[in-house]
Amino acid sequence: MTTYQEKLKDPRWQKKRLKILERDHWSCRRCGDTKSTLHIHYRLYENENPWEIEDDMLLALCDRCYKLVELRSRYRAGWYGQMFGS
Numbered sequence: 057m058t059t060y061q062e063k064l065k066d067p068r069w070q071k072k073r074l075k076i077l078e079r080d081h082w083s084c085r086r087c088g089d090t091k092s093t094l095h096i097h098y099r100l101y102e103n104e105n106p107w108e109i110e111d112d113m114l115l116a117l118c119d120r121c122y123k124l125v126e127l128r129s130r131y132r133a134g135w136y137g138q139m140f141g142s
């Protein structure tokens with residue numbers, strides 16, 4: 057089984073990621089930061105590949121906002137361990 061980390065290295069995801077960053081003008085959708093490292097926030101469901109997610113479900117977020125939003129949603133979804141377990 058492919059791990060979450062391995063999936064993020066997939067060229068299909070890398071391409072999608074760039075597309076979202078360009079769409080969001082390389083700035084954080086939450087606070088507008090353009091100087092920090094940007095991440096893509098999404099809701100990942102079990103067995104779903106990140107590159108198959110609808111563009112509308114993806115958001116460019118700065119490091120700070122990403123951590124805030126991701127931690128909140130992952131904790132709620134119950135897959136905190138999957139992300140930080142290994």
Ligand SMILES: [Zn+2]
Binds near residue numbers: 084085086088121
């Ligand atoms: Zn931000």
